[in-house]
Amino acid sequence: MTAIAIFIDGAVYASWVFIVALGLTLIYGVMKILNVSHGAFYAFGAYGTATLVGLWFEADLPVIGGFAMMIGASVIVGLVLGFVLERVLLRPLYDQDEVVLVLVTYAAFLIMEDLLRLIWGSDAYFAYQPFVAVGRTVVGGMIVSNYDIMLIVFASALGAIGIWMLNHSRFGHILTAVIHDREMAASFGVNVAKVFAVTFVIGAILGALGGAVTAPKVSVTPSMGVEVIVLAFAVVAIGGMGSVTGAIVGALMVGFARAAAVHLLPEIELFVIYAVMAIVLVLRPEGLFVRAKARKI
């Protein structure tokens, strides 16, 4: 029973953290920006979902529409915030040092946190209706929420689409070229600025999507953006910046490590994720799926 529980819990946690971390790894891989404001995209996605879903179910509309609201909220949030942030704050600073860009995204995060508070106040919101409406299933003698099963399916689909897109689509090939060598890609005629803008907006949408799928399970609170940044960073560091496969493997490692700790040794639950990250980085400093780069002179 414990083994089944660890497997299910690990898969659910991995699915959730993969959705949250995917946008972060894409943005870093393409733009070499560690986007601290990813936490704010996540929070805005959650609050936007809580608001739209709340309105939807207050109007007694069909459950399936609630799920559409979640996707809709993350697209709107990602489009607006991602576009504004990239255009106004980041684009003028692309030729600056990476540290400067991290600081700028951190400042943007703080601004957006206050904006969130300005719009929604200090109260917690909830949008539990989609979570409750889909019911539960017994798996291996344990009751599992069907929402969590759907989360695993959704994350798997997202991962598959991400890998297919990067490997088989024209845009994916362009992204891969920019990830590996921005200057070489530009010399071949790739509009790197446009790729940056599109990638950042996609990353923002994915960050908001992470918040959107989380909202029905939790009480959406002002501090939720802060909590997720470090976790997403750990997953991305394990898998390697810019690698979708790496994000999948990193999420699985984090998910199963945490689930095992909670069941078997709860005392280490808090730091086991970061212990895994530390071990991986000691062995492979670039992450599992990113090759060490030769130094350019």
Place this chain on the structure above:
Amino acid sequence: MPKTNSIPKTFGAIALAAALSCAGGAQAQDTLKVGVVGFLTGAAAGPFGVPARDAAELMIEAINAGTVPAPYDSAGIGGLSVDPIYVDEAGGSATQVTELRKLVQQQGADAVVGYISSGSCLAVAPVADELEVLTVLFDCGTPRIFEEGSYDYVFRTAAHATMDNVAAAKYAATKVGDIKRYSGINQNYAWGQDSWNDFTAVLALQQPDAKVSKELFPKLFSGEYGSEISALSISRSDVLHSSLWGGDLESFIFQAAARGLPDVMPMILTTGETVIHRLGDSLPDGTILGARGPHGALANDTDLNRWFVAEYTERFGTPPTFPAYHMAQALLGLKAASDKAAAAAGGVPSTEQVAAAFKGLEFEAIGSTVSMSLAGGHQAISETAYGTYRFNTETGQPEIVDIVRFNAECVNPPDGVKSIEWLQAGMPGAVCD
């Protein structure tokens, strides 16, 4: 060489300045500036800080107007109209020390009522004594304030958190029945760790054969409890203890209820009263709830309680929860002490006179009685209560039934005894009705 007519001007300016400063000193004080400190931003704002601030606003206006029911129907505090200065408790302990100095030294606060976080309370208490400002701690839970320190100007008008978990264990022992296995899920910081330690110490006395099955300490503000709920589901526990609060508590309730956890083990939520109006029928029937004292739905039915609930509900659109009660209680305690000191002094009392009146004071709070009985008269004790939640589907209102009240001397350590030592010794000296 100075101009010949500048010397009279200089002397004139000096004389004017002296006259103005003397004039300021000669004016009688007609307002009492009170700093009111609580979380207005961050995770603790919604469940604790905002209700407390709302209660402060309501109570201060009513106190100034003299519309609080008897025995508090005289206007003002110590004869003075209250002028509040609201301060956000966010930012950490070091920030709160700075804010306290600013309140007193720059903004002229005569008294301070505040502090939800135990970290804040521990940090500001010695500074309050240094500044000689009367400080009333209204909500923080750690027993360490007066068990590890002694202060002249600091008082706490709410019982500390030991009471919450002693009563929780006693209620569980009587209401849940024979407990063979039990588990806990508490946030991994001092509040959660201490709550669990106190609960297990008392339950071991009440039901010696009960064994701990799972003790889980998820990260503060984790929000995702899937693995924890799975672990608890297979733990075969008879009861679950939790001191989770705020968004963590609500998230846990949603996730646990969706997976049927409350169907297999009743949950004891020591701060659960804060969520009953927000969650309504999403909170499972049969959940055991505490309110850190006889507050909210657990309050005694008194004129003061009826007035407070009616006024608060009308003004803020929701009934008051325990943080609101704690704030109201602190302001009433300050008023009771100040009025007593003013009567003895025949005028506006000094800070030291109010502190002397506060020591050992017993006063009526909102639906309860508070006795400043511990720590040389600086730490309050009161009765407490636990009950079982039920959502009334006919009225559409939350209710707490099967209420059991525990008198103050039953669930609080005697004066001069440290809480942890009292529990470990088997609660000697406890007097239970």
